[in-house]
Every structure is written in structure tokens, then in C-alpha cells.
Amino acid sequence: QDGAKIAGVGTRTLTIEGVKSLRGCRHACMADRIETLTFLAAGAITGGDIVVDGCSPGVITKELEALRVAGATIECMKQEGIDSPEQKIHVIGPKRLQPVSVITSTYPGFHTDFQPFFSTLMALADGQSTITETVIEGRFSHLGELAKMGAQIEIHNGDFTCPNGKQGQIATIDGVDTLHGANVYCHDLRAGAALLIAALAADGETVIENAPIIDRGYENIDGKLLGLRAYVSRQ
Template sequence: MDQVFGNLALQDTITAEPYIEIEGGVSLRGDISLAGAKNSALPSIVAACLSSDEVVLHNVPVEINDVRLLIELLIEAGAKIEIHQNSLICCGSGWKGGALDELVAGKIRHSLLLLGASAFWGSSLFLPLPGGCSIGSRKHDLHVLAFKAMGFDMIENEMGLLLNESRINKESNIVFHYPTFGGTINAIFAGVRGNGTKVTIYNAACNPEVIDVINLLNKMGAQIRWVNNNALEIIGVPALRGTVHNIMPDRIIAATLISATGITKGNVNIHNISGEVLAAELTTWRKTGLQIDETTYGLTVRWTKRLQPVDVVTSAYPGFHTDIQPLHTALMLLSDGTSTLTETILDGRFEYCYQLAKMGANIEIVPGNFNCVNGAAGQIAIIKGVDRLKGSDVVATDIRGGAAVAVAALAAEGNTKITNIYQIERGYGNIIDLFGSLGANIKRVSESK
């Protein structure tokens, strides 16, 4: 960042940090279709680089910051990627591995997945400690466990992770104590190539996004199958072939729209989304009194009365998604009573609540008598519904926390200014159009000094 400001200092005009401005009080109404899912697109782009043939991906949210950063890292590692609007043409035949750029890798947690790609290609790779959202202690120990269980030579120190050139075991068993999303994907990438090698992953993540990536790899010739509800079996094949694949719609953006519709007393039709991928969340939100109906094209969401408080405990899929809990918090801000939100996955996930408090939200964060999945002390948010919110100057603390304050601002009286919007744009390609197309008074402002 210093280099950027240093270069700008030579110019007569400096562009200040952009921000989002929202004038609240408008009920969202209309129809909207969903873009491709970020959490499927990122691992799918890496998967598409596991073939010497061209793999074409459609419905890729290429405008998202994390997608652009991942593409930059993959090209640095030797992959070839062409961008054609919302489609990518990927080829991994030039994979060379090496040491990844610390500044880029440090901004995105999905940089971890390049370890799996390098294991696939038999290349060494040094990964500086990965970044992402600052929401607690996000460990990579399960990734290391998986690589070592498969026989790969992995060295871990305070600088980062080093994968040395090594071969996969003939047969491997990986046992996760928690169904880790990234750990499961990395183990799959490292295990799909081989001459009849066998990898079994117990307690594998079964998120819809994981299923989408598995479907892509199987279309490329991989042999991946579920042997029961939470165990995956991977039989290594000599090579993967080219194919064409459409990235699934983004269920977290769908959840964002549902939350925004509920808090603004709106009526919105969300196209190309299945209620099945949000089963736990829809069950919860219907209990609040929000009317959510499944249709042939997707979901219809309609506010009919003041929402009732409903408690939530986050858990692995098919439970209530930790990425969606900030959106539930936003939905509860104007509810008729008190609700609790127990975060069991990541500590430090309630930082956004202090921003909501600036808008008049009544939220208390208290210690929980439990530890999160990452081993840190858990917390509970106690949300007491208020009659109204007021606009304020707030900060986007992370992707989904930033989305939560934006959702709250839509219902607040007056003007809200949201800074640090880089975080929001890591997961939402164009949140201005997303809400603006449904009638919201929202704009992105870039000031010059």
C-alpha cells in the first residue's frame, strides 16, 4: 500500500478511498438473477488448471476481487487463463509452482488451494501465510494433516508452507475432526492424479460448492464418489481432460437478498436458486414470519408483518452457514423481541456488530461456554430488536460483515457511509447493482483531493 500511495503522491490529484453511500428507507422490490458462487468459482478455477487441455468455465464472477487475485496467482504458478466476459479458458500444462508473491497470496485464503494443484502436477510450491478475512484464528492445520496423510513432503514454519516435490501414497486415509471446506478441496486436488492410487477422506465437507467442484472434476475424468454421507473415495487417474462447466449460483448472495428484503419490508423474486442449498437458513427465516416460497424459477421473498426473533447456532453444512450468520443478525435488528446467535465455527466473527451499534442496533457480545472449531473461545451475540435504525459512518470489517452493515443501512433512516469497501468487493462483484436494481438508493463514491 505504501508503494501505491508513493506513486500517487507524484500526481496532482489523489483519488481517496472509495466508499458506499446508502440512503435508507426504501423497500426492495423486483426480480433478480444470481451470479456464480464465489465459493465455488475459486476452487473451480484451480480445478480447471489441473488439465493440459482447455477447461472452459461459465458464470464466473470475474469482477470479484478474490477471483482476480487467484487468477493472478495461478498465472504466476504457470497456468494459462483467458478471461472472456464471465467465462474463463484455463489450462495448466505450463505449471511450474515456485514461490508465490507474498503480497498477493497474503490477501486471499484460497491461495492455499495452489498447494493441492502443485501436488497434482508434482511441483514444489512455497506459499506465504495465506490471508482473507480477519475473523478469528483461521488455521491451516487440517490442510497440512491431509498432505502428510497422503505422503507429501510438507514443511511448515512461521514464514509459510513449503510443499516439496513428492509422490502420493498408494493408499491414504484422511480423518478430519471437522468437515473443512478448504482442506477437503485441497485433498481432492492432490489425490485425483495417480495410477490407481486411493484416497479416502472421512468427515469430508459436503457443501453445495464442494459438490459443484467434484462434478467439474468428474466431468474432467476424475474418479470421485461418496461412499457414505461424509466419506469421499478418490481413485487416481493418469490425467484429466478438458470440459465445459457452469459455476453454480451464489447461495450467500441469495441469503443477502433475503435478509435485505426482510429488513426493508420488501417483495423480491430471486431467480436460478434452489431452496435445497439454503434449507437450514430458509427453515429459520420462515419461523421469523418472513414469507419465502419456492417457485419454478427460484424463490419469492415477501415481508408481511414485523419479524419475530429466532435463535441461531452456526454449524457445518447442512447446518446454518457461518458466512450467513451476519445476514441473520441484520434481519433480527428490527425484530419484535430478543434473539441469540451462537457462533461455533470462528472466533472474532462478531466485529461487524460494533458497526451495527453505530446505527442504533442493540447487540451485546458475551462469552460462550464453549470453544469454536478452531479451538478459540466462542461467543454469543444477544440481539434485542429496536424500532428503527439510523444512518451512520461505518466500516466493512470483512466480506459478510460488510454486507450486513449494507443490509442494515438499506432499512436505516438517513444516510450511511460505508468505508473499507474492498472487503465487500472481495465477495460481491457489484453490490451497487445488486441492491440498486431492486430500488435501493445506493452508490459507490470515489472522491478526489
């Protein structure tokens, strides 16, 4: 739209040919796909029924399909009243999640940033699943914390390396009927947010330590969850 010459949009490789000048245009920024997926996961794990506004479903197709296979009902709908490609997504969580094995990858594959949320969902699935992390090593810090809540998880090294040359890992998750509240620690942004949605589905109270790190990736996540009638407070 600005007059730039760019080939390969939507693929892993962009080829850009310089031009003498660019012109102005009006552009709508893409929605935050991980925030979108966070709330979709929250709806799925609690058996909830929620609508997430301001979404870009075209960039989370792999993740939406995984949620559908796990039993969630997902419907993408046009966002009325705004001049942008954004849509809203309606999610209805199942009575019991079904096990789904996934392998993380670079875009347009299954996003590594959604892996902590999806593995949390699988902790409550009706059967065994495997989560193979091929992008970033050490991305399973939340799983040890989930074990404190009753999750049944084993982690072992894979026979592959991540792009940085370090060994990747595979988590085998045997779903349990329920999680229970516990004191857990937020090791990083996505791990902390994953523990937050686990707490929504757990029996009893969960205390998440080092929670401010979650704020790096979300605006007013407490207020949004409270708006969904979750019980969340800061100490």
C-alpha cells in the first residue's frame, strides 16, 4: 500500500526491493495473537463460553485447529462496526479436553509462545499427549509448577537441537481429572500466564509468585479476567 516492493508475504522469507520513495497509507495493526490465544485457552480449559474481540485468526490457524481437535468449539466472526480486517472469535470449552500431540515450529507452524498454554490444557485432557519443543530450549519451566498442582508430566531430551544449537525437549503429559490449588512460581512471561489459566480451572486457591512478569505481555489481564467473572486478586 505504501509503494514498497516486497515478495513472500506470509512465508518465512521476505524479499525486499528498494524503491526511490514511499507514499502514505492507512493501516490497521495486527492483533496480538498470543493474547488472543491466552483468552481462548482460558475459555477452553474452564469449559467457558467467551468471545474475544479484535482478533487476527488468519495468523493462528494451526493453534485454532489444535484447540478444535482438543474439543473446543471455535467460531470466527466478522468484527462489526470497525474498518479493519479484525474479527472476533467465539470459544466454547468442552466438558473434557481431548489429548492432542503438537510440535512447535516457526511461523506458520505451531507457535512456541502458545505451547505453555496448550500443554497446560493437555494436563487436564482425557488421555496422553506429547509436546515437542523444537524452537526454544528450556520452555517447559511451567510444567514443574503444574506438577505441584497435580499434573502428571515427564520431560526428556529429544534427539534434535533447537535453532540456537541447544538440545530440544519433549514432554509427555498424562491428563488428570482435576488440578488443585498450590503456591507456584512464575519463571517467565508465558509460563506465568499459563499458570494463571491453570489456576482458573483448579480446585481451591492458587498463589502465583513473581506475577508482575506477566504484565510484560498483557495490558490489564486482571481486569479482563475479572470481567469474565474469574476470582483474581493481587497481594
